[in-house]
Amino acid sequence: MADVAIETIEDVVCGFCGLGCDDLRVEVEGRELRAAGTVCAEAARLIRRLDVADRPASVAGAAVDLDTAAEAARHILLGARATLIGGLGTDMAGAGALTDLAIRFGGVLDHHASDGLFRNYASAQRTGWLATTLAEVRNRCDLLLVIGEDPAGQWGRLFERLFPEAPLFAEGRRRVVFIGGAPGETAQRQLGHADISHLATDDPVAVLEALSVLSDGRMPPGEAFGGVPAAELAALAEAMGAAHYVVATWNAAALDDGDLVAERATALVDRLNVTTRAGVFPLGGRDNIIGVNQLLLWRLGYPLRTAVRGQASTHDGALYATEAALADADVLLWVSAFRPEPPPSFAGKIIALAHPETVFENEPDVLIPVGTPGVDHAGTVFRMDSIVSLPLGALRVATLPSVAEAVRCIAEG
Structure with missing residues (x-):
């Protein structure tokens, strides 16, 4: 097999921490990625990718295709009494799709970095x-x-x-x-x-x-x-x-x-x-918390820590914080596309739209591995000062769905 040529992409925008550095240099070798030049340790770690097979979607730990996993997730959401849509580490398109999902199925929306x-x-x-x-x-x-x-x-x-x-x-x-x-x-x-x-x-x-x-x-x-x-x-x-x-x-x-x-x-x-x-x-600004918060303000009139039920929204900064909301929830829909951030301990059912390298304490009831914005697919995030939106580009061909694509599969089945 011939060696794969190394392509260098200049002026890459980083969407991980909220600083919005836009001068990264990334080397691409087939499906492998690595940061080069001036870059912080966190960006280097989160951009790094190897050419390995994607983690499959799963239901109760058994590998399934995306449609089957989406159908199982939809079934759990339809039967839920109280859902927390947590983590929310996603780009603007994913945040919009999750807001639509909350409007359809109901749920509390909070970001893992909202404290x-x-x-x-x-x-x-x-x-x-x-x-x-x-x-x-x-x-x-x-x-x-x-x-x-x-x-x-x-x-x-x-x-x-x-x-x-x-x-x-x-x-x-x-x-x-x-x-x-x-x-x-x-x-x-x-x-x-x-x-x-x-x-x-x-x-x-x-x-x-x-x-x-x-x-x-x-x-x-x-x-x-x-x-x-x-x-x-x-x-x-x-x-x-x-x-x-x-x-x-x-x-x-x-x-x-x-x-x-x-x-x-x-x-x-x-x-x-x-x-x-x-x-x-x-x-x-970690994991686009500023952008997700902005989107909820535009769409619902309230920031994070808002409950959507029956086409009505209610905000409470204490009652709907993740830890408090989990005490009342029976379903956790956990979203973390930027980094392998595991969900908090939870006794109810867990649906995870997660970074493929996430290590779980207990296997989720439904797992759909998703691509990372700015690595696997293009997207938009907000900088920490909330006034600048940043375009993220794809660094390699995506083989995993984005959060927005995964959510649409769940909603439209």
Whole structure:
């Protein structure tokens, strides 16, 4: 057999973490894929594919064809009392098809990464906020506050994207202040051209509260806040007042008090905007959660954690969160096309539209392996700042259905 030629595809868009990096290089050798050049570890792992036979669809662990699996899934949904459509790791076409499915069969819709989103919502609903975009941070921010643990472990190219060496508009030496965990090796390398400082604290809420008071020209009582000396915070408040564009960023999903961090960061930004320019940049976006959430808002008028029953929709951010909804459900329709994310433990029936490499604790009642958007088929996702939709291209010929195709097979039988 002749050797298969290696094709290199340039400027590939990555849809996995929400940063929307669009400069990846991928080598294609037949059906094998591998990332090359500048790429984070997560993208390299999730893009990597070998030329192996596809995992078959199955019913009760026995291999079947797609039509048989779809018919079995439809039968389970028709007999369900309460269905949770969870995971929701899919592109926009898949999200639209799943919404149609919920309208037809009923069910609660929630994304597996929605905890951080709703911690941020809790703050935005109470106070509102002035949010910025990736492009604004990249090109205008001259003082960045990173609250909580170093996020570069989850977003491998975050600081490369947020703080390039040659921004369009920001002038002078830029500064990054870590409030909480120390910057890791990746962050330090990507921020080598910026001034980095670290305020070690296990109480970022107290630090943000003190910074708000200091930014208002008042001195809070006490010698330290969250373990950080008042003098250090006063110096930072002075620097923020002198900055052209201050941005506060955090990962609410990694913070037990993420809603309070969001609220205090928002209050600080409000104070700063009286005399300078500032904004918040909450982190998130994994597996197109922003896009799925946007689609539900357009289609149903409610975000994630919404129940659809009898052509009516009801939203409850606590009652319809995955963990709470599973307590009342008898069927879980689990969707994870971007990564081999297994479903949570569940005693009821499970229908899985899953990445073919998913390892299950217990074999699903119905399994339909699906292709990955941006690898096996084209699609669209949203970037984490919610204003930019990103087109994903296919890197190889698909032999598995997309989520949208699998859902249509279930619905139209």
